Amino acid sequence: MGRLVHSTQVSLDGFITDRDGAFDFTEPDDEVHAFVNDSRRPLGTPRYGRRLYEVMVFWESVPDDDSAPAVMRDFGRLWRDVDKVVHSRTLDRVTSGRTTLQRHFDPDAVRRLKAGSDADLLVGGAELAAVAMRAGLVDEVRLFVFPVLVGGGRPAWGDDVRARLELREERRFASGVVHLRYDVRQGG
Numbered sequence: 001m002g003r004l005v006h007s008t009q010v011s012l013d014g015f016i017t018d019r020d021g022a023f024d025f026t027e028p029d030d031e032v033h034a035f036v037n038d039s040r041r042p043l044g045t046p047r048y049g050r051r052l053y054e055v056m057v058f059w060e061s062v063p064d065d066d067s068a069p070a071v072m073r074d075f076g077r078l079w080r081d082v083d084k085v086v087h088s089r090t091l092d093r094v095t096s097g098r099t100t101l102q103r104h105f106d107p108d109a110v111r112r113l114k115a116g117s118d119a120d121l122l123v124g125g126a127e128l129a130a131v132a133m134r135a136g137l138v139d140e141v142r143l144f145v146f147p148v149l150v151g152g153g154r155p156a157w158g159d160d161v162r163a164r165l166e167l168r169e170e171r172r173f174a175s176g177v178v179h180l181r182y183d184v185r186q187g188g
Contacts, residue, residue, distance in 0.1 A: 002044060002138035004110065006129040007036075008156055011146055015153040016126055019123075027147045031174050032144065033071040035071030039142065040078055044117055047110070049125025050088035053099075056124070060096040087128055108134040130158030138184050141165060147176035
């Protein structure tokens with residue numbers, strides 16, 4: 001049975017974008033980027049909300065030659081080589097290969113997908129992850145905490161998201177970024 005993993009990059013004060021919608025404060029250096037790539041490699045079908053998908057579709061066009069850094073080429077290949085699902089009521093169409101658009105997030109369908117999967121699955125995007133968390137679907141949270149305070153913006157979690165987490169792993173990078181991996185304690 002697969003687990004549903006939510007992974008995100010956040011400021012120390014818990015925001016994924018600043019007040020202007022910028023997220024450049026979460027740009028990883030090569031060490032962090034390589035770790036992200038390796039942590040994504042074993043994951044199965046990612047599920048994205050519209051906003052995150054619109055950011056991530058950039059990876060569809062990253063060149064697979066020396067004109068892009070090696071860590072970016074690697075992530076671009078990871079992006080292009082996996083089936084993806086985008087959940088959106090407003091997106092007209094997807095613009096990346098191997099991508100399916102679904103209008104509604106069906107918790108029961110995700111439960112069945114987890115039950116029948118040999119690989120862990122990814123859910124990305126603050127709103128979609130919040131819906132999945134409230135439905136009791138998220139089994140693991142991976143945070144890449146960047147050493148910056150942005151003072152406001154888009155929070156990493158939506159309203160009314162409550163969970164008890166159990167720390168399973170932590171790693172500090174030379175840049176000051178900290179990776180925290182938590183199991184979600186169901187019923188907690």
